[in-house]
Every structure is written in C-alpha cells, then in structure tokens.
Amino acid sequence: MVQKEQVVSSRDNILAKIKAIPMEQKPLPEIPDFELKLELIELFIQSIKGNKGEVIDQKQLREFLEINRFTKIIDLSKNFPDLGTLELVKDPHDLADLEVAIIKGQFGVAENGGIWLTDDNMGLRALPFITEHLVIVLEEKSLVSNMHTAYQKIGNQHSGFGLFLAGPSKTADIEQSLVIGAHGAKSLRVVFI
Amino acid sequence: MSHPAKASEFLEDSAKSKWHDETLWFVRDKRDTISKAIPEWEQLRELASGIKDNVLANLDNYLIEFEKNAKANNIHVHWAKDAEEHNQIVLSILQQHRCKAIVKSKSILTEECHLNPYLEENGVEVVDTDLGERIVQFLNQPPSHIVLPAIHLKKRDISEIFHEKLQTEKGNEDPTYLTHAARVHLREKFLGAKVAITGVNFGVAETGEFVVCTNEGNADMGVHLADVHIACMGIEKIIPRRKDLGVFLRLLARSATGQPITNYNSHFRSPSPDKEIHIVLLDNGRTEQLGREKFKNSLKCIRCGACMNTCPIYRRSGGYSYGSVVPGPIGSILSPGLDLKKHSSLPFASTLCGSCSDVCPVKINIHEQLYEWRQEITKDQGTNAKSISMKIANGIFAVPFAYKVSGAMMRGALKILPDSITYSGLNTWGKQRDLPETPKETFKEWYKKNRS
Numbered sequence: 001m002v003q004k005e006q007v008v009s010s011r012d013n014i015l016a017k018i019k020a021i022p023m024e025q026k027p028l029p030e031i032p033d034f035e036l037k038l039e040l041i042e043l044f045i046q047s048i049k050g051n052k053g054e055v056i057d058q059k060q061l062r063e064f065l066e067i068n069r070f071t072k073i074i075d076l077s078k079n080f081p082d083l084g085t086l087e088l089v090k091d092p093h094d095l096a097d098l099e100v101a102i103i104k105g106q107f108g109v110a111e112n113g114g115i116w117l118t119d120d121n122m123g124l125r126a127l128p129f130i131t132e133h134l135v136i137v138l139e140e141k142s143l144v145s146n147m148h149t150a151y152q153k154i155g156n157q158h159s160g161f162g163l164f165l166a167g168p169s170k171t172a173d174i175e176q177s178l179v180i181g182a183h184g185a186k187s188l189r190v191v192f193i
Numbered sequence: 194m195s196h197p198a199k200a201s202e203f204l205e206d207s208a209k210s211k212w213h214d215e216t217l218w219f220v221r222d223k224r225d226t227i228s229k230a231i232p233e234w235e236q237l238r239e240l241a242s243g244i245k246d247n248v249l250a251n252l253d254n255y256l257i258e259f260e261k262n263a264k265a266n267n268i269h270v271h272w273a274k275d276a277e278e279h280n281q282i283v284l285s286i287l288q289q290h291r292c293k294a295i296v297k298s299k300s301i302l303t304e305e306c307h308l309n310p311y312l313e314e315n316g317v318e319v320v321d322t323d324l325g326e327r328i329v330q331f332l333n334q335p336p337s338h339i340v341l342p343a344i345h346l347k348k349r350d351i352s353e354i355f356h357e358k359l360q361t362e363k364g365n366e367d368p369t370y371l372t373h374a375a376r377v378h379l380r381e382k383f384l385g386a387k388v389a390i391t392g393v394n395f396g397v398a399e400t401g402e403f404v405v406c407t408n409e410g411n412a413d414m415g416v417h418l419a420d421v422h423i424a425c426m427g428i429e430k431i432i433p434r435r436k437d438l439g440v441f442l443r444l445l446a447r448s449a450t451g452q453p454i455t456n457y458n459s460h461f462r463s464p465s466p467d468k469e470i471h472i473v474l475l476d477n478g479r480t481e482q483l484g485r486e487k488f489k490n491s492l493k494c495i496r497c498g499a500c501m502n503t504c505p506i507y508r509r510s511g512g513y514s515y516g517s518v519v520p521g522p523i524g525s526i527l528s529p530g531l532d533l534k535k536h537s538s539l540p541f542a543s544t545l546c547g548s549c550s551d552v553c554p555v556k557i558n559i560h561e562q563l564y565e566w567r568q569e570i571t572k573d574q575g576t577n578a579k580s581i582s583m584k585i586a587n588g589i590f591a592v593p594f595a596y597k598v599s600g601a602m603m604r605g606a607l608k609i610l611p612d613s614i615t616y617s618g619l620n621t622w623g624k625q626r627d628l629p630e631t632p633k634e635t636f637k638e639w640y641k642k643n644r645s
Contacts, residue, residue, distance in 0.1 A: 093418060148440075169456065183383070
C-alpha cells in the first residue's frame, strides 16, 4: 500500500501549501439574472441556425425521415409512436450504425440554442453523440432567455450526466473552414411541440 | 532558443505567416462582434473575475468540498503534486484495467505533463481525438494554440499527412473530405477504447461535478463508449457554485471563437452503472504561483485563447516561437513561474499594448504581469543587452537636452542607415517591417515656425 500513502501525502501537502499562503478574503459575488424581455422563440431559432442546426415542424420531420429512407431510428421522445424502428440497446457500441435518434429536451436557452438533457432523456449517454442524425423534441413554452435563468431552472436537479447541446458536431481545425459532422451527429433538428 | 530567434523561423514563410496573422485577427473580430451583442458583457467579466478572486482566496476549502462531493458521487479522486506523479497515477489506472490503448480529448494539462510520451514509453497507444490535435500528433508536433491546435498548418500540409497516414487521395485538400476521413478513422478508435481521458473546463465544489466543453463531441464519444473516464484537472479549475457556470459558459466560447456556446457542454456528476470516473487533481507549480502576490491572478485563466488571437506578437510569430505548452500572452506570464531561466525571453515577447488584458474574460492584468516579470528577470539575470538599451533610453528621457540632440540624430540616422544594418540578424523584428518615414522637423521646430 505504498502507493496509497503517497497519494494521501500529496493531497495533504497541496492543501497545506495553499493554507500557508496569506490571503485577503474576497466575497463571492451574487449573480443577477440579466433577463431581457425578448421574443424567445425567434431568438432560439436564430441561435440554433447560427450553431448549424435547424428548427423544423412535425411535417418536415416526417419528410426528412421519408426522403432519406432511414431504417434505423430510435425514438425515446414518445411523441411519435409510429416513427421508431429500433428499441434502445444495452451496449452503446451497438449504436454505431444508428441513423436517427429522437429524444426529448427538457428546456432550451434562447441566447445560445443550448438544450438541457440528462440521463433520463438520453437512455444511454452515447446516444445523442453516436447517432448519425439527432432530432430533439422541445416544448415551445420551455424556453428560457439565458444561461443564468437556465441554471436557476436546473437548480438542485440531480443527474449523473447533464448536457447543454447546442448544435451538431462541428470543427474548423483545417484552415478555419467550418465542417459539420466531425465525430458526433452530422445534423441537429429541433421540433417544437 | 529565444523567442525572437524562433519567431524569425516562423516568418520565413511570409505568405503563411500573413495568413496566420489575418486568420487570428478574424477570430478576434468575431469575438468583438458577439461580445457587443450582450449588454452586460463587462459586468459578466467583472463577475467572473470576482468569482475567481474568491476561489483563489479559499482554494483549499473549495478543493476539500469538491473532493467530498465527488467521492459521494462515486468518483475516484486522486491528487498529484507534479507531472511525474500525475502520469504515474494515470498509468496505474490503465494497468489496473489492463488497458493498452486510450483515446484522449483536448487537455492542455496533459500536454503540460507530457503524458503522451510517458504512456507511449510504457506501451500504451495514445490517440488524440480532437481533429486539430490528431493532425499535430500525426506530425509529432505539439499544439501551437490552445484552442486551435493546428492553426499553424495549411490544408496542403494536412492533405499530405492524411495521404500518408489515412490513405486519403493524393492532393485532395478539401476540408470536408479530410474531416470525414478523420471521422471514419477516429470512430474506429472510439469504439475500441476501454479508457478515455479528458481535460476539465470547470469543477464545481458545491456538487462535485465537472464540465467539459467541445464543439466536435470528441470528449463525449470517448468517455461514453469507454468503461473508464479519467479527467485530468488543474487545482485552479474549481468554481464554487453550479450557477457560476452560467457566467463562465457565457464568456468562454464567445471569447474563444466568437460563438455563443460550444455545441457540447457536458456535466459529469457520477459514472454510468458499471463504469468508473477518476479525477486527477494536479498542482505542478500552481501553489507556488498562488503564493506570488503579483502573479497569482494568472491562475484565473479559463484557457479561451482570446489573448493569443489579439496579440500582435503571437499573430506574427506563431505558437511555437514561445517554446512553452501555453503560448501567447497568458503563457508568457505562466511559464516563467515554472522555469524562469528557460522562459526568460517570453515576457519580452510583447509590446505591452494591453490588448490581452482588454479581451481577457476573467480580467487578468496580463500586460502588467508581463512588465512585472521583466523586472524579476532583470533582477535575476543582471544586465543584458536589452536592459542596456533601456538604460540609455532612460537617461535620454531624463535629460531634456539629451532628448533634443538624440532626436535630431535619430531622424538623420533612420534616413541614412543602410538596410544591411536595420535588417541584420541582430534585429529579428526588423524582418517584415519597414522603418517609418521620418519628419523633416520636430514638432517643437514646427510649432516655433507656425504658432509663435
């Protein structure tokens, strides 16, 4: 157990070194909510667009699935009983060929298009990343204006994993040229209900 | 090698260095536009700075609170005093799981610890999964920018290395084509890895959770497919409350790339059933920096890279010229604390224009600290060529007569100095720069003639 002793001593050592430094106390500032009375829906749609996703309606969702003849679809949203073709698996590696995942978002943030998801919405944490295309169903009335009101809404909610997802996977690492679909989902569609 | 010597190497390819300069300025410009869209921007910077002040004043308590809550969430917490201990901890976790290949998302801290070569020497294959980092890894290079790791490369360079490593078509330089080739290659690595390593953007003391931000989704692709997630975190990454994330997530991506938020902002609180999360808390000189009254504010840094994008020296000299893991203005105030001798030229790689401090989302007084480091270095090293010229200048400005005479001499000299002197090897910064046109008379002479 030599190793364990070393780990303990580094912990105590680091904490003792910090404690030994004389520090002037600085109060922790309170954070205003900076809420602006804006047209949240329009702002959210523009934010998602800026992040290279899109907001569509239910008819457009059906068209998207039909035109592309997707056959591997998991629907955890429970909003479209006829659309899912696969049940959720146990091992995320079995999702490697998944074409479309449809999940429900808890709420959206108008200022940046972020959508809050937790374990309850994802089933498997890998789902919104490994799927080729991602569809998130969101209630219009769930929108909040900014990240301060967003964290007020989250409050003490307890989830092993939480995620603000704001768009598809993207990169600009080659000469700053934007490319959609780096590792994760190649597209994000948000459907308001 | 000193910063000016390495900068001159970067400037040899003038077309590429011009592109580098303009591209980073474009990113800076995007940051300006999006920050002005938020009326409370300056208040947010003030808040972020205030929160970090409070963190630095109570760091030990917040670390204890963070550890307690993380452990209650079934997260294993490790402490490392230096890079060596950090690397040993990571390796021992890999050995426990008999893991020979890992995927790693962007982590400047693991670069700081030189984790990749350490693991490779111990028989572990390391795959960096951020596209830019994978590109530089193929080339055996470190990242040249903390947010844009391959910004020093052109698509032709990337096409060539992908042709060699990923068998892409020779000469195909299309960024979409190349990115999708990397996607296929890395997908296989994600599906095969048992352990994934990430950095940490923020650790929340109140909840014991930590947040990782990416646009590519590579951190999540790695950790959600692996059995074990190792998160490597500097002790200064702590923030007190969950709601503080609201402030920092509003500032981070806007400052970094001019976007309102990164597309993935993952909050890890406890592992999935049958999986493990480990956090390695690293000191490696941070407590020493905290003890330096003039420099402790540098620990507020959230690694957005805005100071690099705006810096006239960074843009024109490239990340490698700094020879430190974190380049640019913030690197130039962090690195001397780690090794003063090695990094003694960095605080001089600045015009002290103050643009870095102006864009810093946590209001670090970067340019003032650069100046302070210069004082420390001069004290430490005694007189050198630079300080001699500064002393001469000091004498000139102190005596009005000397100022008048030397001004006239310089106006003459600038005209007659042959290029061979101005652009000699003695003056690296003369390259790519023209001397200014000199006026025929001083302002004083002009005023006498026209106004008296």
